[in-house]
Amino acid sequence: MNILIIGASRGIGFEFARQYREAGDRVVATARTDEGIARLQAIGCKSFALDVADAASVSGLAWRIDGEAFDVAIVNAGVIGPRTTALETPSLADFDAVMRTNVLGPMQVIPQLADALAPGAKLAVLSSRMGSMGLRTSASSWLYRASKAAVNSVLKDVSLVLGERAVCVAFHPGWVRTDMGGANADLPVEQSVGDMRATLARLSPADTGRFLNHDGQPLDW
Numbered sequence: 001m002n003i004l005i006i007g008a009s010r011g012i013g014f015e016f017a018r019q020y021r022e023a024g025d026r027v028v029a030t031a032r033t034d035e036g037i038a039r040l041q042a043i044g045c046k047s048f049a050l051d052v053a054d055a056a057s058v059s060g061l062a063w064r065i066d067g068e069a070f071d072v073a074i075v076n077a078g079v080i081g082p083r084t085t086a087l088e089t090p091s092l093a094d095f096d097a098v099m100r101t102n103v104l105g106p107m108q109v110i111p112q113l114a115d116a117l118a119p120g121a122k123l124a125v126l127s128s129r130m131g132s133m134g135l136r137t138s139a140s141s142w143l144y145r146a147s148k149a150a151v152n153s154v155l156k157d158v159s160l161v162l163g164e165r166a167v168c169v170a171f172h173p174g175w176v177r178t179d180m181g182g183a184n185a186d187l188p189v190e191q192s193v194g195d196m197r198a199t200l201a202r203l204s205p206a207d208t209g210r211f212l213n214h215d216g217q218p219l220d221w
Protein backbone atom coordinates (compact mmCIF):
# COMPACT_ATOMS: atom_id res chain seq x y z
CA MET A 1 0.00 0.00 0.00
CA ASN A 2 0.91 3.63 -0.40
CA ILE A 3 0.57 5.61 2.85
CA LEU A 4 0.68 9.33 3.72
CA ILE A 5 1.11 10.48 7.33
CA ILE A 6 1.01 14.18 8.24
CA GLY A 7 2.86 14.94 11.50
CA ALA A 8 4.92 11.80 12.10
CA SER A 9 8.08 12.86 13.99
CA ARG A 10 7.11 11.02 17.20
CA GLY A 11 4.24 9.48 19.15
CA ILE A 12 1.24 8.06 17.29
CA GLY A 13 2.28 9.47 13.89
CA PHE A 14 5.76 7.93 14.05
CA GLU A 15 4.32 4.59 15.20
CA PHE A 16 1.97 4.55 12.17
CA ALA A 17 5.02 5.10 9.94
CA ARG A 18 7.02 2.40 11.73
CA GLN A 19 4.26 -0.23 11.59
CA TYR A 20 3.36 0.42 7.93
CA ARG A 21 7.05 0.23 6.96
CA GLU A 22 7.44 -2.99 8.95
CA ALA A 23 4.49 -4.41 6.97
CA GLY A 24 6.30 -3.54 3.73
CA ASP A 25 4.22 -0.51 2.75
CA ARG A 26 5.57 2.62 1.08
CA VAL A 27 5.28 5.56 3.47
CA VAL A 28 5.46 9.29 2.81
CA ALA A 29 5.57 11.02 6.20
CA THR A 30 6.04 14.65 7.19
CA ALA A 31 7.75 16.31 10.15
CA ARG A 32 8.52 19.86 11.20
CA THR A 33 12.21 19.47 12.04
CA ASP A 34 15.35 18.04 10.45
CA GLU A 35 15.58 15.54 13.33
CA GLY A 36 12.05 14.35 12.66
CA ILE A 37 12.71 13.99 8.94
CA ALA A 38 15.95 12.08 9.62
CA ARG A 39 14.16 9.75 12.04
CA LEU A 40 11.54 8.93 9.40
CA GLN A 41 14.13 8.49 6.64
CA ALA A 42 16.04 6.09 8.89
CA ILE A 43 13.06 3.69 8.81
CA GLY A 44 12.72 3.99 5.04
CA CYS A 45 10.07 6.70 4.71
CA LYS A 46 10.11 9.44 2.13
CA SER A 47 9.95 12.54 4.31
CA PHE A 48 9.80 16.30 3.94
CA ALA A 49 9.12 19.33 6.13
CA LEU A 50 5.55 20.43 6.81
CA ASP A 51 4.12 22.64 9.54
CA VAL A 52 0.33 22.24 9.40
CA ALA A 53 -0.21 25.57 11.18
CA ASP A 54 1.81 27.53 8.60
CA ALA A 55 -0.07 28.38 5.39
CA ALA A 56 3.15 28.94 3.42
CA SER A 57 4.49 25.52 4.46
CA VAL A 58 1.22 23.72 3.62
CA SER A 59 0.87 25.51 0.28
CA GLY A 60 3.68 23.33 -1.12
CA LEU A 61 2.02 20.04 -0.17
CA ALA A 62 -0.03 19.43 -3.34
CA TRP A 63 2.99 19.67 -5.64
CA ARG A 64 5.17 17.60 -3.27
CA ILE A 65 2.69 14.73 -3.64
CA ASP A 66 1.61 15.42 -7.22
CA GLY A 67 0.99 12.15 -9.08
CA GLU A 68 0.73 10.02 -5.91
CA ALA A 69 -2.21 7.69 -5.24
CA PHE A 70 -2.39 7.09 -1.49
CA ASP A 71 -4.43 4.15 -0.19
CA VAL A 72 -4.35 5.59 3.35
CA ALA A 73 -3.85 9.21 4.46
CA ILE A 74 -3.61 10.06 8.16
CA VAL A 75 -3.77 13.64 9.44
CA ASN A 76 -2.21 13.19 12.86
CA ALA A 77 -0.49 16.45 13.91
CA GLY A 78 -1.96 17.90 17.09
CA VAL A 79 -1.15 19.80 20.29
CA ILE A 80 -2.90 19.74 23.66
CA GLY A 81 -2.27 23.32 24.82
CA PRO A 82 -2.84 24.41 28.44
CA ARG A 83 -3.90 21.56 30.75
CA THR A 84 -6.64 23.44 32.61
CA THR A 85 -9.07 21.99 35.16
CA ALA A 86 -11.96 24.48 35.09
CA LEU A 87 -12.94 27.56 33.12
CA GLU A 88 -9.56 29.31 32.80
CA THR A 89 -9.78 31.63 29.79
CA PRO A 90 -6.95 30.76 27.40
CA SER A 91 -4.45 33.40 26.32
CA LEU A 92 -4.80 34.51 22.72
CA ALA A 93 -1.44 32.85 22.00
CA ASP A 94 -2.59 29.50 23.39
CA PHE A 95 -5.91 29.76 21.57
CA ASP A 96 -4.17 30.50 18.29
CA ALA A 97 -1.60 27.72 18.72
CA VAL A 98 -4.17 25.02 19.51
CA MET A 99 -6.80 26.08 16.98
CA ARG A 100 -4.29 26.65 14.20
CA THR A 101 -2.71 23.25 14.66
CA ASN A 102 -5.76 21.12 15.45
CA VAL A 103 -8.42 22.82 13.29
CA LEU A 104 -6.86 25.11 10.68
CA GLY A 105 -4.17 22.43 10.15
CA PRO A 106 -6.56 19.77 8.78
CA MET A 107 -8.55 22.49 6.93
CA GLN A 108 -5.34 23.49 5.14
CA VAL A 109 -3.88 20.02 4.62
CA ILE A 110 -6.89 18.01 3.44
CA PRO A 111 -7.75 20.14 0.38
CA GLN A 112 -4.07 19.84 -0.63
CA LEU A 113 -4.00 16.06 -0.41
CA ALA A 114 -7.45 15.28 -1.85
CA ASP A 115 -6.23 14.85 -5.43
CA ALA A 116 -3.54 12.43 -4.28
CA LEU A 117 -6.03 9.91 -2.83
CA ALA A 118 -6.44 6.61 -4.69
CA PRO A 119 -10.04 5.62 -5.51
CA GLY A 120 -11.51 4.01 -2.37
CA ALA A 121 -8.76 5.43 -0.15
CA LYS A 122 -9.10 5.71 3.63
CA LEU A 123 -8.64 9.18 5.12
CA ALA A 124 -8.36 9.51 8.91
CA VAL A 125 -8.05 12.55 11.14
CA LEU A 126 -6.74 12.04 14.68
CA SER A 127 -9.43 13.55 16.87
CA SER A 128 -10.13 12.68 20.51
CA ARG A 129 -12.98 11.47 22.65
CA MET A 130 -12.27 14.64 24.66
CA GLY A 131 -13.95 16.46 21.75
CA SER A 132 -17.15 14.44 22.03
CA MET A 133 -20.17 16.42 23.29
CA GLY A 134 -22.27 13.31 23.85
CA LEU A 135 -19.68 11.47 25.96
CA ARG A 136 -18.36 14.43 27.94
CA THR A 137 -18.20 14.24 31.74
CA SER A 138 -15.28 16.61 32.41
CA ALA A 139 -14.29 20.13 31.34
CA SER A 140 -10.52 19.62 31.74
CA SER A 141 -8.36 21.14 28.98
CA TRP A 142 -11.43 22.81 27.50
CA LEU A 143 -9.49 24.55 24.74
CA TYR A 144 -8.23 21.18 23.44
CA ARG A 145 -11.78 19.77 23.74
CA ALA A 146 -13.15 22.70 21.71
CA SER A 147 -10.49 22.13 19.04
CA LYS A 148 -11.31 18.43 18.71
CA ALA A 149 -15.07 19.13 18.60
CA ALA A 150 -14.30 21.58 15.79
CA VAL A 151 -12.14 19.11 13.87
CA ASN A 152 -14.93 16.55 14.15
CA SER A 153 -17.13 19.05 12.29
CA VAL A 154 -14.34 19.47 9.73
CA LEU A 155 -14.12 15.70 9.20
CA LYS A 156 -17.88 15.47 8.71
CA ASP A 157 -17.70 18.11 5.98
CA VAL A 158 -14.71 16.36 4.40
CA SER A 159 -16.74 13.15 4.28
CA LEU A 160 -19.62 14.96 2.54
CA VAL A 161 -17.31 16.35 -0.13
CA LEU A 162 -14.85 13.45 -0.58
CA GLY A 163 -17.15 10.59 0.46
CA GLU A 164 -17.56 9.26 -3.07
CA ARG A 165 -13.80 8.95 -3.44
CA ALA A 166 -12.57 8.06 0.03
CA VAL A 167 -13.80 6.62 3.32
CA CYS A 168 -13.27 9.50 5.77
CA VAL A 169 -13.24 8.96 9.56
CA ALA A 170 -12.26 10.71 12.79
CA PHE A 171 -10.36 8.50 15.27
CA HIS A 172 -10.10 8.48 19.04
CA PRO A 173 -6.78 6.67 19.51
CA GLY A 174 -7.45 5.85 23.18
CA TRP A 175 -5.46 7.40 26.03
CA VAL A 176 -2.04 6.58 24.68
CA ARG A 177 1.46 6.61 26.25
CA THR A 178 3.13 9.34 24.18
CA ASP A 179 4.58 12.76 25.06
CA MET A 180 1.00 14.06 24.95
CA GLY A 181 -0.71 11.18 26.73
CA GLY A 182 1.97 10.83 29.44
CA ALA A 183 3.38 7.83 31.25
CA ASN A 184 0.14 6.97 33.08
CA ALA A 185 -1.97 6.55 29.95
CA ASP A 186 -3.90 3.32 29.36
CA LEU A 187 -2.52 2.12 26.07
CA PRO A 188 0.93 1.48 24.65
CA VAL A 189 1.31 3.33 21.36
CA GLU A 190 1.96 0.03 19.54
CA GLN A 191 -1.51 -1.24 20.52
CA SER A 192 -3.40 1.96 19.71
CA VAL A 193 -1.81 2.20 16.27
CA GLY A 194 -2.15 -1.54 15.63
CA ASP A 195 -5.87 -1.27 16.40
CA MET A 196 -6.32 1.77 14.14
CA ARG A 197 -4.48 0.07 11.27
CA ALA A 198 -6.74 -2.96 11.62
CA THR A 199 -9.82 -0.70 11.76
CA LEU A 200 -8.69 1.22 8.66
CA ALA A 201 -8.20 -2.05 6.79
CA ARG A 202 -11.78 -3.12 7.63
CA LEU A 203 -13.54 0.16 6.74
CA SER A 204 -16.20 0.08 4.03
CA PRO A 205 -17.84 3.00 2.18
CA ALA A 206 -20.75 2.83 4.69
CA ASP A 207 -18.33 3.95 7.42
CA THR A 208 -17.58 7.31 5.88
CA GLY A 209 -18.27 10.31 8.12
CA ARG A 210 -18.02 8.27 11.35
CA PHE A 211 -16.25 9.00 14.63
CA LEU A 212 -14.54 5.76 15.69
CA ASN A 213 -12.69 4.44 18.70
CA HIS A 214 -9.28 2.95 17.88
CA ASP A 215 -10.82 -0.53 17.91
CA GLY A 216 -13.51 0.49 15.41
CA GLN A 217 -16.42 1.02 17.83
CA PRO A 218 -18.55 4.04 16.77
CA LEU A 219 -18.47 7.00 19.20
CA ASP A 220 -21.06 9.70 19.85
CA TRP A 221 -20.19 13.07 18.38
Ligand SMILES: NC(=O)c1ccc[n+]([C@@H]2O[C@H](COP(=O)([O-])OP(=O)(O)OC[C@H]3O[C@@H](n4cnc5c(N)ncnc54)[C@H](OP(=O)(O)O)[C@@H]3O)[C@@H](O)[C@H]2O)c1
Pocket residue numbers: 006007008009010011012013031032033036050051052053054076077078079080101126127128129172173174175176177178179180181182185
Ligand atom coordinates in the same frame (compact mmCIF):
# COMPACT_ATOMS: atom_id res chain seq x y z
N1 LIG B 1 -1.85 10.49 23.23
C1 LIG B 1 -3.16 10.48 23.51
O1 LIG B 1 -3.59 9.95 24.55
C2 LIG B 1 -4.16 11.06 22.53
C3 LIG B 1 -5.53 10.93 22.85
C4 LIG B 1 -6.47 11.44 21.96
C5 LIG B 1 -6.06 12.05 20.78
N2 LIG B 1 -4.72 12.18 20.50
C6 LIG B 1 -4.38 12.84 19.24
O2 LIG B 1 -3.51 12.03 18.47
C7 LIG B 1 -2.61 12.84 17.71
C8 LIG B 1 -1.17 12.43 18.01
O3 LIG B 1 -0.96 12.58 19.41
P1 LIG B 1 0.38 12.06 20.16
O4 LIG B 1 -0.06 11.52 21.46
O5 LIG B 1 1.22 11.25 19.26
O6 LIG B 1 1.07 13.50 20.44
P2 LIG B 1 2.62 13.89 20.57
O7 LIG B 1 3.41 12.75 21.08
O8 LIG B 1 2.62 15.18 21.32
O9 LIG B 1 3.04 14.15 19.02
C9 LIG B 1 2.41 15.17 18.32
C10 LIG B 1 2.87 15.12 16.88
O10 LIG B 1 2.21 16.20 16.18
C11 LIG B 1 3.22 16.96 15.54
N3 LIG B 1 2.84 18.37 15.40
C12 LIG B 1 2.43 19.23 16.37
N4 LIG B 1 2.20 20.44 15.84
C13 LIG B 1 2.46 20.35 14.51
C14 LIG B 1 2.42 21.25 13.43
N5 LIG B 1 2.06 22.54 13.59
N6 LIG B 1 2.75 20.80 12.19
C15 LIG B 1 3.13 19.53 12.00
N7 LIG B 1 3.21 18.62 12.99
C16 LIG B 1 2.88 19.03 14.23
C17 LIG B 1 4.46 16.84 16.44
O11 LIG B 1 5.61 17.24 15.73
P3 LIG B 1 6.90 17.91 16.50
O12 LIG B 1 7.75 16.74 16.95
O13 LIG B 1 7.55 18.74 15.46
O14 LIG B 1 6.38 18.71 17.65
C18 LIG B 1 4.37 15.34 16.74
O15 LIG B 1 4.86 14.58 15.65
C19 LIG B 1 -2.93 14.29 18.09
O16 LIG B 1 -3.79 14.86 17.12
C20 LIG B 1 -3.63 14.16 19.42
O17 LIG B 1 -4.49 15.25 19.69
C21 LIG B 1 -3.77 11.69 21.33
